[in-house]
Amino acid sequence: MSRQTSATVLPPPAPAQKTPSFSLDNRYLAPAFITCILLAGHLSFGILESYQKTLLAIITSIGLELVLGRIFFHKWIHPASAYITGISVGILVRSPAFWPYALCSAISITSKYVLRVKGRHIWNPSNFGISVMLFLAAETVATLSIQWGNYLLPMLVIWALGSVTIWRLRRFHITGIYVASFVAFAFLRSWMTGSPWQSEIAPITGPMYQLFIFFMITDPKTTVRSKRGQCLVVFLVAVVEMVLRLHQIVYAPFYALFVVGPTAMLVEIWLESRRANLAKPTVAE
Amino acid sequence: MTGNRIAKVFLALFFIGLLATPFVIKRISAGREADRSKADAKTALARHGFYLEEISQAAGITFVHQSPKLDPKLDPIMPEVASMGASVSIVDFDRDGWPDLYVTNSAIGSKNALYRNLHDGTFKDVASELGIADVNQPGTGVSTGAVWGDYDNDGYEDLFLIKWGRPELFHNDQGHGFTRVTEQAGLPAWINANTAIWLDYDGDGLLDLFVGGYYAEDIDLWHLTTTRIMPESFEYAKNGGRKYLFHNLGHGRFEEVSAQLGINSRRWALAAAAADLRGTGHPDLFVANDYGVSELYFNDGKRFHEVGEQTGVGFSPKSGMNAAFGDILNQGRYTVYVSNISEDGILIQGNNLWVPKENTAGDALQYQNLARDFGVELGGWSFGAQFGDLNNDGTLDLYLTNGYISLDRNRSYWYDFSKVAGGNSTIIGDAKNWPAFEGRSLSGYQSKRVWLNDGAGKFIDVAQAVGATDTYDGRSVALVDLWNRGVLDVVVANQNGPLLLYKNTVAPENEWIEFELEGTTSNRSAIGAQVTMFWSGQQQVQEVSGGSGFAAENDRRLHFGLGRNPHIEKAVIRWPSGKVQTVDQPAVNRLQKMKEPA
Numbered sequence: 029m030s031r032q033t034s035a036t037v038l039p040p041p042a043p044a045q046k047t048p049s050f051s052l053d054n055r056y057l058a059p060a061f062i063t064c065i066l067l068a069g070h071l072s073f074g075i076l077e078s079y080q081k082t083l084l085a086i087i088t089s090i091g092l093e094l095v096l097g098r099i100f101f102h103k104w105i106h107p108a109s110a111y112i113t114g115i116s117v118g119i120l121v122r123s124p125a126f127w128p129y130a131l132c133s134a135i136s137i138t139s140k141y142v143l144r145v146k147g148r149h150i151w152n153p154s155n156f157g158i159s160v161m162l163f164l165a166a167e168t169v170a171t172l173s174i175q176w177g178n179y180l181l182p183m184l185v186i187w188a189l190g191s192v193t194i195w196r197l198r199r200f201h202i203t204g205i206y207v208a209s210f211v212a213f214a215f216l217r218s219w220m221t222g223s224p225w226q227s228e229i230a231p232i233t234g235p236m237y238q239l240f241i242f243f244m245i246t247d248p249k250t251t252v253r254s255k256r257g258q259c260l261v262v263f264l265v266a267v268v269e270m271v272l273r274l275h276q277i278v279y280a281p282f283y284a285l286f287v288v289g290p291t292a293m294l295v296e297i298w299l300e301s302r303r304a305n306l307a308k309p310t311v312a313e
Numbered sequence: 314m315t316g317n318r319i320a321k322v323f324l325a326l327f328f329i330g331l332l333a334t335p336f337v338i339k340r341i342s343a344g345r346e347a348d349r350s351k352a353d354a355k356t357a358l359a360r361h362g363f364y365l366e367e368i369s370q371a372a373g374i375t376f377v378h379q380s381p382k383l384d385p386k387l388d389p390i391m392p393e394v395a396s397m398g399a400s401v402s403i404v405d406f407d408r409d410g411w412p413d414l415y416v417t418n419s420a421i422g423s424k425n426a427l428y429r430n431l432h433d434g435t436f437k438d439v440a441s442e443l444g445i446a447d448v449n450q451p452g453t454g455v456s457t458g459a460v461w462g463d464y465d466n467d468g469y470e471d472l473f474l475i476k477w478g479r480p481e482l483f484h485n486d487q488g489h490g491f492t493r494v495t496e497q498a499g500l501p502a503w504i505n506a507n508t509a510i511w512l513d514y515d516g517d518g519l520l521d522l523f524v525g526g527y528y529a530e531d532i533d534l535w536h537l538t539t540t541r542i543m544p545e546s547f548e549y550a551k552n553g554g555r556k557y558l559f560h561n562l563g564h565g566r567f568e569e570v571s572a573q574l575g576i577n578s579r580r581w582a583l584a585a586a587a588a589d590l591r592g593t594g595h596p597d598l599f600v601a602n603d604y605g606v607s608e609l610y611f612n613d614g615k616r617f618h619e620v621g622e623q624t625g626v627g628f629s630p631k632s633g634m635n636a637a638f639g640d641i642l643n644q645g646r647y648t649v650y651v652s653n654i655s656e657d658g659i660l661i662q663g664n665n666l667w668v669p670k671e672n673t674a675g676d677a678l679q680y681q682n683l684a685r686d687f688g689v690e691l692g693g694w695s696f697g698a699q700f701g702d703l704n705n706d707g708t709l710d711l712y713l714t715n716g717y718i719s720l721d722r723n724r725s726y727w728y729d730f731s732k733v734a735g736g737n738s739t740i741i742g743d744a745k746n747w748p749a750f751e752g753r754s755l756s757g758y759q760s761k762r763v764w765l766n767d768g769a770g771k772f773i774d775v776a777q778a779v780g781a782t783d784t785y786d787g788r789s790v791a792l793v794d795l796w797n798r799g800v801l802d803v804v805v806a807n808q809n810g811p812l813l814l815y816k817n818t819v820a821p822e823n824e825w826i827e828f829e830l831e832g833t834t835s836n837r838s839a840i841g842a843q844v845t846m847f848w849s850g851q852q853q854v855q856e857v858s859g860g861s862g863f864a865a866e867n868d869r870r871l872h873f874g875l876g877r878n879p880h881i882e883k884a885v886i887r888w889p890s891g892k893v894q895t896v897d898q899p900a901v902n903r904l905q906k907m908k909e910p911a
Contacts, residue, residue: 124684131331226746
């Protein structure tokens with residue numbers, strides 16, 4: 029009997045899981061927060077390439093989610109998750125062209141339906157989409173690499189709001205462990221390479237990281253279930269990122285999560301499956 | 314097979330199709346590129362109507378630019394902070410009817426060069442004997458550019474030297490020498506600028522001078538008291554040098570009036586250009602800023618009004634390094650070309666081609682960026698660019714030079730650059746926080762762009778095919794008909810590299826006309842005069858410029874390509890004084906010398 033589901037084959041609609049998920053109230057917290065970030069960033073500093081491009085990313089994301097959800101799960105999927113994916117793509121992708129926004133959103137959402145194991149998609153959608161675009165369309169796509177005016181106050185406000193939001197969603201430990209690990213590794217890198225420690229810390233003060241630590245690494249659907257496991261995984265993300273940074277990979281955090289996140293999911297699925305099999309009564313011959 | 318299973322198969326195929334899309338797009342554009350690369354001169358002439366041949370050595374030009382060496386505190390990132398200064402400007406300083414070249418050098422003790430055109434295909438450096446070579450002496454800073462304008466209307470073009478240091482004004486003594494008149498003119502003691510232009514903003518017939526600061530003017534880059542000299546932000550910096558507008562009072566004196574006329578900015582200016590964008594008779598001012606948005610100042614003749622956001626050019630912050638105007642659609646309206654940074658997979662700002670929106674004009678003028686639609690968006694780490702009809706087919710083409718720092722080909726600084734560029738202002742603003750360069754390149758060894766205008770809204774890069782094959786760190790581009798042949802040659806100044814002279818050979822069947830204007834009531838250089846050429850049912854407008862591109866000044870003479878068998882209608886000249894002069898059916902394939910009618 030095969031216990032492994034093909035990566036491209038969808039299982040039946042997943043049963044209700046006991047993973048920590050957004051409550052009815054909380055479901056709108058993350059979309060509301062990311063919308064605030066978007067509006068504050070754009071109205072104050074014009075962080076977006078254009079409204080149209082961000083809108084294209086959001087519409088593509090939600091539209092595809094609705095269509096695929098209808099086809100494969102026979103229901104209208106709540107658009108909150110797709111909205112976050114679309115808006116993340118709209119903020120993080122930087123390209124003078126329109127098509128990368130639509131394509132990145134489409135790849136992100138479709139990956140949720142294609143790359144599934146035991147009923148769970150294993151990559152954070154926007155992390156998958158953006159990493160793929162950076163790999164495959166480097167001549168057209170980069171990601172957000174600038175500050176919002178590079179001033180301290182907006183950064184502190186976003187960190188404070190983000191922390192409160194993520195704490196309400198009971199995932200602050202993920203963000204906390206990651207930030208602590210990043211900072212520790214930044215000093216380690218500085219010591220190893222001789223670069224000023226400020227330059228090693230610098231990336232995490234930017235908005236790209238704000239989206240990364242509040243929305244990507246904390247995604248309930250693509251993180252392991254146990255709190256201890258989440259802490260371990262996010263620490264490993266920081267470790268892999270550290271290694272990539274030592275090799276001067278510009279988009280180290282995306283690639284680290286791209287590698288570590290699904291690996292952790294697969295390990296957890298395998299362990300759960302093994303546990304379930306062991307729990308089954310053996311049939312006497 | 315169940316319906317659900319079929320749907321899954323289609324979904325998988327759809328997903329594979331999505332992943333394959335970038336490959337397909339890349340293959341298509343790579344195929345187009347291959348078609349246009351590597352051609353011999355004969356093929357280029359047949360296919361594109363021209364080819365370029367680099368002949369600086371044969372022309373006796375041996376100039377090699379040297380970068381400055383600044384305060385040792387900046388040593389770790391010296392290649393970056395000392396990455397500008399190479400420039401070229403065109404002037405006929407002795408009024409012999411043959412354009413000469415002035416090029417700047419930027420190491421302390423290095424010498425600038427004035428290449429006199431000897432009419433036989435060669436040049437001779439006469440800067441030393443005329444007194445404008447040894448201008449980079451210790452304690453005075455170094456040259457970063459030069460613009461020529463006849464500020465006293467004596468018929469000879471005078472020289473304003475742009476510097477990181479003490480700016481200089483040299484009076485041209487009838488082509489026989491230059492006299493330094495900086496103090497008499499009332500110029501400030503120190504400006505760290507990369508751009509300046511001559512313009513007559515108030516139409517009084519005397520040329521005024523705009524200077525755009527880059528580093529703050531209280532910084533002596535050779536004697537730093539602090540390393541906090543860097544931009545406070547990669548895209549929102551407002552801690553750069555101030556701007557200056559020197560109003561020409563006559564008798565060789567200038568008065569600084571920028572603040573009282575509405576120019577208040579501390580963005581990091583890298584390029585400026587002026588042209589009458591609204592048909593008011595007054596030159597409007599465009600400033601391309603590094604680390605931020607561009608600025609556009611509408612000029613009502615008495616005051617400037619910053620309208621960057623209102624017109625659309627001043628919203629999305631990039632790394633502006635060039636400002637050039639061109640009527641690329643032959644509609645009698647200028648587009649503005651601003652160069653920025655594009656590096657695959659790291660930073661894709663894209664260059665801007667600001668095209669006036671349909672049905673907008675006057676004070677309601679608005680622009681949209683159509684660089685991508687026109688095909689002039691991606692040019693690497695772009696610097697100087699100029700519009701000009703390189704094949705005389707009747708439409709303006711675009712020459713772009715690029716490349717930032719070419720050191721070790723195999724090691725890149727981009728990772729460290731991107732790390733700090735995204736950092737908080739307290740980090741990015743202090744040079745000591747920037748990792749050391751250690752001989753690495755940053756967008757170095759880049760291929761140039763020669764974009765041919767097809768006249769129908771598309772530009773095609775033919776640089777490799779027509780012979781523009783250098784990969785130096787290009788900064789400044791100037792276009793000029795060096796030997797009065799009716800073709801535009803290209804001169805490129807490279808940072809830490811040789812001055813390149815691309816001689817142009819154009820298919821002879823295409824016709825042309827050139828105008829040399831001299832003001833009488835207007836300023837004698839005729840800067841700000843517009844010529845609109847009408848032929849074969851189309852029109853093209855060009856304006857005499859007192860500096861454009863990046864640290865560059867084109868030939869004062871206006872060059873129009875006319876294509877094959879043109880039906881010439883008229884040329885309409887609008888002088889800065891407001892006078893309008895119409896020349897019916899001017900003779901083509903010759904230089905028309907026009908003096909402003911009394």
